[in-house]
Amino acid sequence: MNNSKNILFLWPNVISFTALLMAWLAIVILLQEKFYLSFALILVAFIFDSADGYLARKLNQVSDFGRQLDSKVDIFIYLVYPAITFYQFFKLDDPFSIIIIFVFLASGIFRLVRFNCIGYVSGFNYPGLPVIFSHLLVLIFLLFKEINLPYFVYLANFLILGTSALMLCTFPFPKPKKISKGVVLLLILIFIMLYLHFYGNN
Numbered sequence: 001m002n003n004s005k006n007i008l009f010l011w012p013n014v015i016s017f018t019a020l021l022m023a024w025l026a027i028v029i030l031l032q033e034k035f036y037l038s039f040a041l042i043l044v045a046f047i048f049d050s051a052d053g054y055l056a057r058k059l060n061q062v063s064d065f066g067r068q069l070d071s072k073v074d075i076f077i078y079l080v081y082p083a084i085t086f087y088q089f090f091k092l093d094d095p096f097s098i099i100i101i102f103v104f105l106a107s108g109i110f111r112l113v114r115f116n117c118i119g120y121v122s123g124f125n126y127p128g129l130p131v132i133f134s135h136l137l138v139l140i141f142l143l144f145k146e147i148n149l150p151y152f153v154y155l156a157n158f159l160i161l162g163t164s165a166l167m168l169c170t171f172p173f174p175k176p177k178k179i180s181k182g183v184v185l186l187l188i189l190i191f192i193m194l195y196l197h198f199y200g201n202n
Contacts, residue, residue, distance in 0.1 A: 007065050012056035016069045019048035023076040027084060035089045036200065038081075039138065040193035043186050045077045046135065050179050071112050078131035079108040082138055090141050092156055100157045107164035108134070125172035129163065137163055139189075 007013065022045035030038035052070055056062045083101050086092045092101065108131045121127045137159060144152050176182060 007063060010056075010061045010063070010066070011059060012052045012061050012066050013063075013069055015048050015052040015055060016066065016073050019045045019052065020073045020076060022048060023073070023081060027076070027081055030081070030084055030088065033088075034197065035085070036193045036197035039085075040190045040197065042077060042081050042135070043190045043193070046132070047183055047186055049073060049077055050183065054179065067116070071116055074112055074131055075109060078134045079105050082134040085138055086141070086156070086160065090145065090152075090156060092153060092160075094153070097153060097157055100160050104134075104160050104164045107167045111167040120175070121170065122172040125174050127170045127172070128168065129166035129173055131167065133163065 022041050026038045026041035026045060029041060049070070052066070056066055083105050086101050086104075087098070092098075111128055111131055115127060118127060140159065141152075141156055144155070149155065
């Protein structure tokens with residue numbers, strides 16, 4: 001498959017570029033201060049990103065190009081979008097927070113590059129915390145924001161640093177075997193975010 005002239009148009013790669021498009025639109029809308037709509041779109045990107053590898057295996061279209069493309073798209077979905085959200089929406093814009101967010105970005109990119117180099121460990125496990133859990137941080141911070149948690153900035157920076165450290169670690173993290181339940185959860189979250197966008201205060 002690596003020598004195919006039409007590798008760009010293989011369905012898994014089309015799905016990956018669609019995920020990238022959704023991530024880009026999410027970032028643009030986030031910069032327009034429409035957080036809930038942007039987060040709904042980034043979750044759509046999450047679903048497309050989860051589908052490309054599955055589709056590649058189903059269609060026997062696994063390729064080195066596809067693996068590299070998937071990793072690069074992950075940077076935008078799971079690292080750049082959360083980083084901008086931390087800075088803009090959650091107002092982690094003091095000098096110390098900016099450094100912490102950079103550490104998060106650097107750790108996540110290191111994690112993705114390392115996985116491309118060494119692959120799975122201890123069977124079919126990820127080495128360290130996958131970058132996809134960055135969206136969980138966004139949800140936790142959203143909860144903190146809604147309840148006006150005291151010392152939010154300090155706690156947020158601590159959690160971002162902790163997540164960065166877990167991404168740098170090499171402990172075996174089991175890869176989910178079934179994505180159907182995860183997709184259902186993402187669809188529920190998308191619906192909630194769209195509801196908040198159209199009928200909430202944002």
